[in-house]
Amino acid sequence: MKLTLLNLTLLLTSTYGYVTNNVKFTETTTKLPVDNISEESANKKTSVNVNESIKNRSNYIYLEDVLVGLKLQNWTEEEMPCLNQTLVLIRSLQNFTLWAVWEWDSVSSQPLGILSGNRYQLGNFDQCMNPPWLKTHPEVQSQYCLAEVSLERTDNAKKRRLDDIKPYENALDFIQHHTPNYRPLSYLTWGACVPAVCQPRSVERLVSAVLARSHLGAAGLRPRIAVSEPCQQRNSSREFDGVFYAFIAVMVVLAIVCLICTIITARKRENDNSLSLDICKAFCLKENSKDLLRMQKEGIEVIYGIRYLTICFIVMCHQAGMLNSGPISNGIGVDKELALSPFAVFLLHDDVFVDTFFVISGFLMAKTITSYKRLPNIFVLALKRYIRLVVALAVVIFYVCAIFPYTGSGPLWERFKTGETGACRANWWANLLMLSNYVNTDNVCIVVSWYIPCDFHLFVLSCITYALYKRWRYLGLAIASVLSIASIIAPGVVNYVNNLSAVQLFTFDFVADPRANEQFQLAYIKTHTRAAAYIIGFFAGSYFNTHKLKKDVMLSKKRALVGVCAAVVIMLLVMVSGTSYLWRNYSPTEGALYAALNRPVWAVGLVMLILCCSFGKVPLLKSFLSWYPWVPLSRLAYGLYLVHTVLIIRNVGIARNPVYYDNLSVFMSSLSVIALGTFYAYIIWLLAEAPINNLFMLLVKRRKVPLKPSAPDNFVESQPGTSCAKTGNTNTGYLHDNIKENLNISSKM
Template identity: 55%
Template sequence: MKYILTFIIVYLFRTRAHVTSNVKFDSSTKSAIDFHDENLLTSSDENVDDDIKYEKDYSGYRYMDDIVYGLKTENWTNEDLPCLNETLRLIRSLQNFTTWAVWEWDSVSSQPLGILSGNRFQLGNFDQCMSSPWDTNHHEIKTQYCLAEVALETTNHVKKKTLDEIEPYGNALDLIQHNTPYFRPLKYLTWGACVPACCQPQSVERLMRVVLSRSHLGAAGLRPAIHVNETCQRPDEPKTFDSPFYAFVVMIGILFVVCIVCTIINNKGNADFRKRNVICNAFCIVENAKDLLKMRKDGIEVIYGIRFLTICGVVMCHQSGAIDAGPTSNGIKLDEAQRVIGWFVLHDDLLVDTFFLISAFLVAKGILEYENMPSILLLILRRYVRLVVGLAAVIFFMAAVIEHTGSGPLWNRFIDVEADTCRENWWLNLLMLSNYINVNNMCLIVSWYIPCDFHYYVIVVIVFALYKRCSKLGVISAIILTAASVIIPGIVNYANKLHAIQLFTHEFRADPRGNQQFSLTYVKTHTRAASYAVGFFAGCWFIKYKAKENFRISQARSLTYLCAAFAVMVFIAFLGVSYQLRSYSELEGHLYAALNRPIWAAGVALIILTCSFGQVPLVTGFLKWYPWVPLSRLAYGIYLVHFIIIMRNVAIARNPEYYDSFSVFITSLGVICISMLFALLLWLFIEAPANKLFVLLFKKRSTEKKEVSGNEVKNSVDIPYQDTSGKTNSGFIDDNLPNTILFSKM
């Protein structure tokens, strides 16, 4: 019994000593010099048993000691010493498991994860770093969140291979260093770090170099190049509201109040009152909403469905591209998916040519229906107002408000950059010059389409006016311009040795403004005009045969034409993508660069004409479905706002997103719905009132001129504000001028 009691006492004493040694926390902080002088971890002690030695040699302690050793071997300057001391104090407190130190260290990715599957962004926990409970009380432990760009380079000779050539027992460096034109490089990382607030960018680079060298990548002998190029984010530096922000809020508030008041006044009055009070009618929300619901029976109702479905495709393509450019956990799978549906992802810019075709088709239809040619300047001015009002409102929002709508580890990279470009170059967008001047800093990058379409409209109006004065000269000019629109893209492609198509690869999506082909051919007016030319001639053909009441296409021919159009469009799209999978001659590539867009546009034009004159009830009925009418008229607003929503979703991302095609589809539907809501508000409160006020302004001038002259004959200035029946109408744009509602893409 005595021996049993002695054993129990000894056992309890040893257990108490063991537990005490493991829960001894020290919340005090010491200087870096004190930390190095004190031997916290003893590797051997004759008075402790093997279990306690194991606890003392726990890998977490060894890891932190290794980090300290790495920090000591770095070449620190006097400017870096505050950061070094604070980091060493952090590690000292971390080894004692002090709350503030664990909180800070726990918000950092200690080592990159998932890089072999294309997970570039190692963001850690941004919110934990930026919102600690003691931010306002303990300024000595302030933190900041920094993003560093890491390039994993090696001095060893590495045989670069493609993904299909990688062997499971080969060197992983072959995979990390692989590089193809169509797959993302795996050697680049964007790493988020939560560091003391006193650390300078060069200090952060040294800290992250030490941590990376202690990760599993350090075994490969990599020599990482690390750079902190962006300003670190701090929780104590909130963005202040400036005068542009307040100006935007006041402008929106005034427009909202005016529209509500005018709507109330307009609805209380009778028909005569509404007719006399044209200003109230212009701002009336109910009247502007009714304009969206008007369906014009002019024989080309299929365009309603085509343009809305096309803008939906554009949104989905942009959504897919944004996921590719942002944090993605399985980037390699995304690249592989592009090879399966490559025509939709890598050559989806053909959708934009659909909009060029529709715009030109409606312009041709509109101006050919004029009995007398209106004033050229008036037509151009009206077109400009139609385009620029909504664009100006969106640019104003981008420059003044968007930076206050969220936060995130990538917020400065995506949103602040976009806001800065709009503050600097907004005037280029409003002057329709953004696709030629300072393209690398274009405000709202998807807006490149607007100046292109405006330039085409100006050229068409001038050439048509020339045709009215001298038909032979007008026809010759049209032929020359059409031939040039087809030839110039091939010449530019040949002169700059560019790829046959603009590939929407990861490299492009990460920095589209820096892409050479994007700035040389993709956004330029002179290289995208061929589809517009096809649309104009298709519109002329439609007007010619519409006058023949008995002209119809048989059902057999209709089905043949429709199948041929689809076949041509699919073929031209897949042919372009095939150039990334096979070798081809330069001549073939340049010819494709010149012809692929007009051929695609010809296919779309054939569908429109076949549905208009032919007998394909299933397709025609679907495209003429009435709900497409209001939705298609909101397409310009959807184009203006959808990319802002997509960009914000990427900028607020805290963690990498898993790429899945169905998830992209679902997310895109949400973006389309939200974009439609904002497009509706943009139309009701800004676009529709501005269009109607413009009509009223020149209508009043026209009336005054007729009263002075005493001439009862209609003045030519009045003509743009009459429909084809001769009735004056100051409502929706379709009732006043050629319907040239626009859509766009990047």
């Protein structure tokens, strides 16, 4: 009997839709349009069986709780249209009206999988944004909003450390527990499909009412909700701006010019050496493609393989990190695997792969500049280097500003688009002036582009130091010694003074927002903290150029093998010891010492590998790294480095729902990024990089400036025939010069 009376009381209470005097703008009871529906239902209930009403009440008790929760909140007068439309939505949902079910069905009514690290509760974005009646019934139009939710305990219990997770402990302790190596479980990103009239503050109230009726609210977790991004509506126009049309026009013009020049060059006369024909050759697609196939045989062919394999490793690491920072369903499992598995060695301290490029860049720069009998104008060298680096960078920045915003959609797309395009439109000038690693580092355009100004600064500094060495030998040696010592000490001092981690570990906190990371801004991207590897590479290149023709430095097979094995062990020790700082305690002094030495030691190991392969015979490894297909691929590594993060960000930004993270899926998706990124790098090379570099070299040639050996690139050494002159002692050749003679290649292949 008591149960029946209780159910009747609840039924009568739920059939009246009033907002009580909790509303801020009035003290009287306000009657809503939806209440008319309730009163009509109440007038007819005499003909309805009481037991059937109780059954219906039990079916909709969740919706009634949400309804009561909405009415009890303090709604302002401006928010009343949103409240009225939401109440109509809930009543229509109870009647199972299609438009209401469609909208409510696209929202997660309960958070799922948060204990396993599923932070993103995105619902169904496409269902919310694309109802069938979008154009015919605007009165029921919806919008998609993202709300950031922070869960706080209401029982005032102290946070305690969980050393051992047991099944019978309080789940609130588990949710509130956070270590630096694991992602926090008390933060959610909630996707809400709400009426189009709702403002951000109203959306916060709606999400709060839904979460309060979930198992989290019942457990004593109070959500703090913020909607800081504009909501997405299907009728929002995506108009193309002037930057979009400018990029399309520039690329179309470049493509047309290259095609015309290719046709003109194909019809040229052999004895024609006119300026107009030279300009056409600079844009010729055939000539520029052939330059990618030219191989310089100077004893360091292993650099081709090292360069491209390194960029492939970097792409895989970035793919793993960016995917990990996005919507995944097993975040805690991934964090645990990265902290404890052997695979973590190659992910958490993968930043030393970039030091490989510093070593190669310094090595090639020294090999080239020490070949000059008379040092050219340093300004011309620096300008050539700048043009070589900035052309591809400018194209990618232009793309991010103009085209990238229109390449995707999704619940997180506006966030990713604003982060990347907004940063590039605001700070593109810092990148082009080679200042992006010191200016506005918290909003840098293209995060990985920090490497480019570092390389340029070190190139210019090396040119100046070497020029002083050629003019005043002892002064040059003194400056080089000071710079070398300072390059090793500086990272340790910066880490110690700012109390930073011993190494930049790619944990969730870092990959989620690298621009906001303190260590990234203070130590990771600065030229003075990354110079050691470049300087070691410079010394190695000078040594190689001096001794490459001397037989007394040739190594036996045994010594070369021992040297290669020692080099590999040294580099592995650097990676393993760096990863160990993730889970063990250490003193600030030890951390500063490791920060100072880990990159130089890695560089020494890599230099040993290159020199042992160059001066000795290392079976299999030397042949593999010198494999001819690495030649064109390695020359496209610079373009791949620039474009790969744009592709990865796009793939993560269009995610509709969390995916399961596993190493095999990361590997396969990385291969697709590498393949597509290499193709885009080839297009950039043909249409922009090669033509502009060729035009500059043509200008230098006309001015008769002695630039016999070309200044090297960070990823791609300069091309013989177009961007540098041929030397008599250099064995170079194209594809047909670098295949085995017994291979019969048919023209029909």
